[in-house]
Amino acid sequence: DIQLTQSPSFLSASVGDRVTITCRVSHDINNYLAWYQQRPGEAPNLLIYAASTLQSGVPLRFSGSGSGPEFTLTISSLQPEDFGTFYCQQLNTYPYTFGQGTKLEIK
């Protein structure tokens, strides 16, 4: 299975900060990568697909970049509603796998 390793695992930041989360993949995934935000008690919510394409309706402060083996999710100016756990997911090879998550706390 393709392994995804996110860093950091935990992040505490203030409103207005620029935040970057990294996802390192163990094999080439041809940019078949998605990012999700999951708030407590909710289902994951799609932010980015194809490594850098913003899902419709997602605020422009979110962006994705990179290519194998390292991808990044950036929040340009952190907002109070951006708390939760962020996951990357590879959709290149079955079984589709997720990173271990980055928990983001708003100070």
Added chain:
Amino acid sequence: QVQLVQSGAEVKKPGASVRLSCKATGHTFTSETIHWVRQAPGQRPEWVGALNTGTGHTKYSQKFQGKSIVEVDKNMNTVYLEVTSLTSDDTGVYYCATEGEMYHEVPAGYHRYIWFDPWGQGTLVTVSS
């Protein structure tokens, strides 16, 4: 706007089976791929398997092969996940999600990018004696 509505929480004893449902509202299944994802408490999501509602073709993670069955009832616009021989390790929230797709042309042909959106609200399955 498509929404996926999942069945309610379940409590099961070890060794039992559970059947979860995922109903599409605002849309009639034609040829979508619906995925199932399990998330154990405090853990990352884990892909279980998927079904194409048009062909009925299924694909499972090797971990869940033989333990899980995904089916569709197109008349009910509902996809089901059955998990058998439950153990405490099967405790968690089970989500269904729709596969979205985009074709991107490249010199050698095209890339078919996919993603999971929208998701159902999740069903909590608790396995306990």
